[in-house]
Amino acid sequence: MVDNKQQWKAWLYLSPAIILLLVFTVWPIINTVRMAFLDGYKGLEAAGGATFNFGVQNFVKVVSYNRFLSCLGNTALLCVLTVPISTLLALLIAVCLNSIKALQKPLQTIFFLPYVTNTIAIGMVFAAMFNIVGSFIGTENELISNAGIINNIITFFGGSNVNWINAGSSYTANIVVMVVYIVWNALPFKILILLGGLQSVNKQYYEAAKVDGTSRSRTFWRITVPLLSPMIAYVVITGFIGGFKEYSSIVGIFGSTMGPPNLDRRLNTMVGFIYDSLSSNNQGRASAAALILFGIILVVTLLNLYVSKKRVHY
Amino acid sequence: MKVVLQNVTKVFPSRNKKSKETVLAVDDFTFTVPDGKLVGLLGPSGCGKSTTLYMISGLQKVSGGKIFFDDDDVTDLAAEKRGVGLVFQNYALYPHLTVRQNILFPLQNLKGADKLTKDEMLDRAVKAARLVQIDELMDRKPSELSGGQQQRVAIARALVKMPRVLLLDEPLSNLDARLRLQTREEIRRIQRETGITTVFVTHDQEEAMSISDLIVVMKKGVIQQIGKPQDVYDDPVNLFVAKFLGTPPINVFDGKVENGRLFIGEDAVLDVPGVENREVFVGVRPEGFVYDPAGALSCSLTGIEVMGRDISIVSEKDGKVVRSIVNSDVTVDPSAKDVRYSLKPNKVFIFNKATEERICF
Numbered sequence: 157m158v159d160n161k162q163q164w165k166a167w168l169y170l171s172p173a174i175i176l177l178l179v180f181t182v183w184p185i186i187n188t189v190r191m192a193f194l195d196g197y198k199g200l201e202a203a204g205g206a207t208f209n210f211g212v213q214n215f216v217k218v219v220s221y222n223r224f225l226s227c228l229g230n231t232a233l234l235c236v237l238t239v240p241i242s243t244l245l246a247l248l249i250a251v252c253l254n255s256i257k258a259l260q261k262p263l264q265t266i267f268f269l270p271y272v273t274n275t276i277a278i279g280m281v282f283a284a285m286f287n288i289v290g291s292f293i294g295t296e297n298e299l300i301s302n303a304g305i306i307n308n309i310i311t312f313f314g315g316s317n318v319n320w321i322n323a324g325s326s327y328t329a330n331i332v333v334m335v336v337y338i339v340w341n342a343l344p345f346k347i348l349i350l351l352g353g354l355q356s357v358n359k360q361y362y363e364a365a366k367v368d369g370t371s372r373s374r375t376f377w378r379i380t381v382p383l384l385s386p387m388i389a390y391v392v393i394t395g396f397i398g399g400f401k402e403y404s405s406i407v408g409i410f411g412s413t414m415g416p417p418n419l420d421r422r423l424n425t426m427v428g429f430i431y432d433s434l435s436s437n438n439q440g441r442a443s444a445a446a447l448i449l450f451g452i453i454l455v456v457t458l459l460n461l462y463v464s465k466k467r468v469h470y
Numbered sequence: 471m472k473v474v475l476q477n478v479t480k481v482f483p484s485r486n487k488k489s490k491e492t493v494l495a496v497d498d499f500t501f502t503v504p505d506g507k508l509v510g511l512l513g514p515s516g517c518g519k520s521t522t523l524y525m526i527s528g529l530q531k532v533s534g535g536k537i538f539f540d541d542d543d544v545t546d547l548a549a550e551k552r553g554v555g556l557v558f559q560n561y562a563l564y565p566h567l568t569v570r571q572n573i574l575f576p577l578q579n580l581k582g583a584d585k586l587t588k589d590e591m592l593d594r595a596v597k598a599a600r601l602v603q604i605d606e607l608m609d610r611k612p613s614e615l616s617g618g619q620q621q622r623v624a625i626a627r628a629l630v631k632m633p634r635v636l637l638l639d640e641p642l643s644n645l646d647a648r649l650r651l652q653t654r655e656e657i658r659r660i661q662r663e664t665g666i667t668t669v670f671v672t673h674d675q676e677e678a679m680s681i682s683d684l685i686v687v688m689k690k691g692v693i694q695q696i697g698k699p700q701d702v703y704d705d706p707v708n709l710f711v712a713k714f715l716g717t718p719p720i721n722v723f724d725g726k727v728e729n730g731r732l733f734i735g736e737d738a739v740l741d742v743p744g745v746e747n748r749e750v751f752v753g754v755r756p757e758g759f760v761y762d763p764a765g766a767l768s769c770s771l772t773g774i775e776v777m778g779r780d781i782s783i784v785s786e787k788d789g790k791v792v793r794s795i796v797n798s799d800v801t802v803d804p805s806a807k808d809v810r811y812s813l814k815p816n817k818v819f820i821f822n823k824a825t826e827e828r829i830c831f
Contacts, residue, residue: 363562364556379564
């Protein structure tokens with residue numbers, strides 16, 4: 157315990173961090189809760205001296221807003237699709253990477269590249285691969301639905317062109333593009349964590365399994381997966397949290413209209429909804445939506461933790 | 471089931487990629503483990519004993535030579551097909567499985583004709599657990615067990631599939647001293663009860679001597695001596711073996727042979743007829759000293775250590791520490807400057823100074 161007379165020193169040294177946290181983290185959280193519960197709160201009017209009544213009107217507005225449900229649906233759908241796919245793929249790649257000796261380091265670097273590349277930039281590349289670049293929106297009348305590497309590959313193998321993201325594209329096609337993109341983007345971090353986990357597994361477990369004649373698949377499911385379960389739980393939980401905050405990936409592909417031309421906001425997400433509310437000077441509604449999102453993430457994370465308590469060994 | 475190793479050699483590539491030097495871990499190892507015997511591979515760390523064990527298990531491939539289980543050539547057989555039970559130094563129990571699941575694990579791998587029903591598996595697991603006396607811990611996780619209990623689970627897991635050969639890698643090194651004594655007797659008992667040919671590796675000579683039917687002393691990948699523990703102790707072939715066996719270790723002096731008499735310093739300690747005049751190393755076991763005021767060997771006394779059953783006299787001769795063990799009813803004056811000993815001839819060995827080979831007399 158620090159001497160009482162010396163404590164001011166400790167506080168002094170802590171103060172830069174504490175002040176920054178108070179200003180940029182603690183107060184915004186408190187203020188979000190405050191704004192959410194002030195009916196129809198608008199920042200500009202508040203600055204002009206207007207007063208707002210305390211109430212839950214913002215929440216009612218959010219929930220009854222017809223776009224809210226589609227935002228929630230998009231977000232949940234992307235989460236449910238991308239988290240399992242990316243986790244399984246990452247596990248597979250990590251196991252493969254771990255079992256090769258040659259080229260392990262260069263491949264590791266290559267797999268990690270998406271992580272250090274700008275989301276929007278990758279999104280634009282993906283948009284080009286699937287049809288046209290997101291920023292072409294505005295010239296939507298020129299349909300270029302047969303462009304892009306992916307369609308070239310499909311036609312090379314005798315398939316027909318798919319309109320992935322342009323005007324007239326189907327919702328399913330849009331979601332497929334988003335899933336591919338989000339999974340690809342989520343892989344590096346997961347591979348990194350799982351590979352780290354694999355490398356810390358004692359090799360003798362595998363030697364013991366080998367001496368006992370354990371088949372490869374049984375070794376994988378009965379030894380590797382259980383021993384990796386803490387890391388798997390970690391990537392799943394952070395995957396869901398990240399998935400519920402999905403926004404910039406959609407902007408990356410579809411541009412800030414969050415949907416194919418003529419269908420603005422078809423792929424809007426929860427975070428997109430919050431941003432839209434903010435930009436239309438509806439801070440009260442945005443705060444309420446943010447709190448709802450927080451609640452959803454909290455519930456999902458608790459669910460995850462509950463499940464992993466049963467499944468995660470040691 | 472006897473295990474035959476024929477000119478087995480293991481060469482590891484050098485760690486340093488640039489140099490082409492290789493490491494010869496096991497050099498031309500030829501030895502037969504007799505059926506149903508407990509054999510200890512003994513040597514300092516890095517002498518190739520674990521490598522030899524892993525080559526028997528199949529986890530490491532031989533670089534040269536052949537391995538037979540009875541008449542089957544298993545040299546190129548994969549580890550899983552050899553039917554060996556292996557107990558790792560740190561046990562390698564699956565941490566996420568209970569004791570029961572750990573023991574069942576090898577049985578669940580069996581396929582085809584060997585496949586067992588659930589009841590048969592449970593029955594075998596319980597039998598193996600009873601053999602090592604852990605049948606009351608079946609529902610615990612390895613982390614909830616003590617080191618000795620984990621060790622037993624590892625042995626049960628190795629035994630449950632009824633291996634042709636049981637291999638133990640430093641089985642006692644992770645246990646505390648008291649548990650080590652207990653467990654080594656346990657290993658002996660289990661080996662006797664099952665009659666499985668067993669090879670174990672240790673750097674602890676006491677451990678190897680106490681439970682092995684045969685010991686193989688190794689140094690830098692080369693077999694030094696093979697024999698019954700007592701025979702090797704009483705009749706070491708070279709200075710290395712003599713030094714490696716016995717606690718406290720053998721006392722080594724610079725000496726010389728002149729006209730059939732053995733000298734340590736200026737003291738003529740023993741008659742060694744038939745040995746030509748030469749410089750030698752003289753090894754004297756601690757129990758080979760007889761406290762004798764009229765003895766030929768004189769040393770300057772440093773101290774006396776009481777150990778209850780006997781006492782250990784620590785003295786110095788030509789700057790070297792001499793440790794002797796004498797019966798505790800001998801009374802030594804601790805204030806005396808010098809202590810004199812006569813030597814028991816069968817506890818004295820002389821070695822060629824250049825080759826360190828034993829010279830018999």
